[in-house]
Amino acid sequence: MSDLYHPEPQQTVVEQVRFGKTRLFISPIIIDLKLSDLKTVDSYHEKQDKGFSEMIKYCYDRGLRTFSVDQDNGAALSNFLRRYKLPPTRVVIASRLEFPPAYNPEFTRAKLTKQSGFLRTYVFKRVKELLYGVGKHIDILEIASWDPTLSREELLSALTELVARGDVRYTTIRAKTVEEFKDWQQLAEKNNWTKFSGLQLTFGLFHSEFHKDKIRYARENGIGLLSCVPSDGGVAVKPSTTERRPAAPQRQNSVDLRFLNEEQHRAFESLQAIAERKGVARTVVLAARALMNGIWPMIGCSNVGHVEQALKAFQTHLTPQEWASLEVHLG
Structure with a gap:
């Protein structure tokens, strides 16, 4: 195979969209590169050579050129760019910055002693690790979690320097609410620090009224909206009554059907019916719904089949009746 890039012939390319009011254009669906099907770390290179690089090329040829990566799978994207001699500017990279869990002893000790500079050091270290895997700058750095006991000033100052x-x-x-997001923006503006260009949501089947407020605010103020789309649609299917094995741990941000009210059950049944009628997965219906809300969904993919499913979101249109049947909120 030649090292030069050869696009697939007669392939429809997804148009890129502006991220909020920034100068950055991204693909309307972000591909979250998943290595979850790898059995061991040692098998990574074999998997990447056989299929992962091909999957990235499949995405690239179809205009899905925005990727959510970390220090591990970012190497696969860098290898793809080198293999086909493509400049790094041809793709957009999003990376998450998670903070250590509460039981992390070093982090807990630093918080208890109010150790100045620890958060700043942690942020720089994590970004350096991400850049090592990615091999270029990060276009969108997502603060995916936040501990309210930490210094917001220290975080904003570190992000501004980056x-x-x-x-x-x-x-x-x-941010949990629009008001919380406004507080971040006002603090940044007051100190001449970098303001956030986007908001992150978890836009599954069920969402709170706060989601509507954030979507409305983002539209009015040119704020980009990103949302992960849970692979199970955000709903954990109720186990069979004959199931004797203990229930599997629920996915993060998923909702157990056993704890839903009647209205929410109807919405889930409607989601199932829409997906079956259109011949797509629940994730595709929810991704299409996110797109119709002006939200750019992030969908996890580890093979070409997953990407093909994600692309169906562009052809999946909800009627007003279907839309209304899914508009239910968590109580």
Whole structure:
């Protein structure tokens, strides 16, 4: 095979969209590169050579050129660019910055002693690790979680420095409410720090009224909206009454059907019916619904089949009746 890039002939390419009011254009669906089907770390290179690079090329040829990566799977994207001699500017990279869990002893000790500079050091270390895997700057750095006992000033100052030196272009954060997001923006503006360019949601079947507020605010103020789309549609299927084995752990952000009210059950049944009628997965219906809300969904993919499913979101249109049947909120 030649090392030069050869696009597939007569292939429809997805148009890129502006991220909020920034200068950045992204694909309307972000591909979250998943290595979950790898049995061992040692098998990574074999898997990547046989299929993972092909999957990335499949995405690229179809205009899905925005990828959510970390220090592990970012190497696969870098290898793809080198293999086909493509400049790094031809793709957009999003990366998540998670903070350590509460039981992390070093982090807990730093918080208890109010150790100045620890958060800043942690942020720089994590971004350096991400860049090592990615091999270029990060276009969108997502603050995927936040501990309210930490210093917001220290985080914003560190992010501003990362943007200033070119390691990061834009930042987003997962805020609980519009007011919380406004507080972040006002603090940044007051100190001449980098403001957040986007908001992150979890747009499954069920969502709170706060989601509507954030979507409305983002539209009015040019804020980009990103949302992960749970692979199970955000709903954990109720186990059979004859099931004797203990229930499997629920996915993060999923909702157990056993704890839903009557209205929510009807919405889930409607989701199932719509997916079956259109011949797509529940994830595809929810991704299409996110797109119709002006939200750019992030969908996990580890093979070409997953990408083909994701692409169906562009052809999946909800009627007003179907839309209404899915508009239910968590109580």
